[in-house]
Amino acid sequence: MDEEPPPGVLDRGWRAKGGRTYHNDPACEWLRKGQNRLRLIGKDTPEVVPVRWADVSPGQLQPCDYCCAPAWLERHGGAQPADKPCLVLSDDEWWVGTLVWEEARRPDGLWWATVTYRKHGHVVTEVRSQHDIRAR
Numbered sequence: 001m002d003e004e005p006p007p008g009v010l011d012r013g014w015r016a017k018g019g020r021t022y023h024n025d026p027a028c029e030w031l032r033k034g035q036n037r038l039r040l041i042g043k044d045t046p047e048v049v050p051v052r053w054a055d056v057s058p059g060q061l062q063p064c065d066y067c068c069a070p071a072w073l074e075r076h077g078g079a080q081p082a083d084k085p086c087l088v089l090s091d092d093e094w095w096v097g098t099l100v101w102e103e104a105r106r107p108d109g110l111w112w113a114t115v116t117y118r119k120h121g122h123v124v125t126e127v128r129s130q131h132d133i134r135a136r
């Protein structure tokens with residue numbers, strides 16, 4: 001399971017839900033083009049969710065030719081904003097995970113984040129408000 005990503009691929013990336021491509025960059029141009037194409041033919045655009053290379057079964061996802069390249073990594077300093085460690089409340093228990101906050105507070109006055117956490121050995125990715133999240 002803990003496979004090293006191939007060259008040019010970060011160990012934490014992004015995918016469109018249901019998509020078969022692994023992106024280093026959540027703002028990847030190709031990812032956006034794919035979303036636009038779906039929108040044009042009247043389909044719902046899938047959510048872009050964080051994914052760890054180590055959690056991808058072999059052959060399940062293909063690295064994006066555009067942003068999963070050593071040249072892209074070089075342009076972006078080889079770094080990406082790290083997910084912050086956190087605890088996530090689920091079923092009255094706190095689970096160890098990471099989060100990426102949304103860029104702004106929502107109209108409900110709360111901060112929301114995409115959280116990824118491990119629960120009973122499964123990786124769960126959800127969008128949660130600050131009430132369900134604690135720093136660790």
Ligand SMILES: [Zn+2]
Binds near residue numbers: 022023030068
């Ligand atoms: Zn890409």
